[in-house]
Amino acid sequence: MEDIGQPESLFNVTLDHEGKSHLRTAATWAKIVAIASLVTSGLSFLTAIIGGVTNPGQASTVIASGVSAGISALLNITLLGFANKTITGLNTINQYEFADGINQLRRYFRIMGILLIIALAFCILAVIGLLMSTGLSRA
């Protein structure tokens, strides 16, 4: 698979009316995703804290919820940055804002990809641990 890292074309694409319309709608809904996700993770963390206060045995749940909320915040603040900057760039025809917005989109997918790699690593370790423990118990 060739990956030249940079598109090479004599005829660059432009941002025409159709492209702008798609990007504007995508950015608007990305904003909804980001805000709703931030609210959800915040509420979940708050509920976990309240549960932890009333039942001290649930400390691990609070910690897990806190980590999850932190990761969600990192991801969704980046997504919010893409949404806001892209919409601003499109509305004010500001090339810098627009480029920064698309850069935030790149960062969003990169963060998501890295988190996925970490999650996969944990899953593989868990499966290996399960297989080893099953093998040991049979022995």
Place this chain on the structure above:
Amino acid sequence: MDQQESHSDIFQDLEVDASVQHSFWEASRWSRFIAITYAIASGLAVVALLFAGKAILEGFVRAGNMEELAGATGILGGFLIVMLLIVLGITATLIVLLLRFANQTRSGLQHGQQATFNNGLKSLKVYFIIYGSLTLVGTLFVLLAAVVSMFALSR
């Protein structure tokens, strides 16, 4: 010279310059990785559930009165299968849209094809519309759960 500068200002518009191209290129690369990984993980999850689902249902039947639970097991199993199919359908749709964004944006940039590039942006748009709708529904459920738990704690 001044007239030329003011003339160019009138027609100034957003460009897919080198910086934006690079960002789209990298975004398409990572989103393709995410889509393929989710596709493989979903496939594995379906296979695991197909085997584990049968074991869970058999456990239900063995746990209590078999005659009473047999009917409930059938209804529960049917409900679970329907839910699973809905979740799978939504997941598959999101994966396909993300993959289309990745491939079409990359192809459009690489070959200078405006229509392909625009189709990639359209796929990104639809992806965020579906994702946004699901997120709103999820947020509603979490809000309801939070209200119910607050109410339960206050009593």
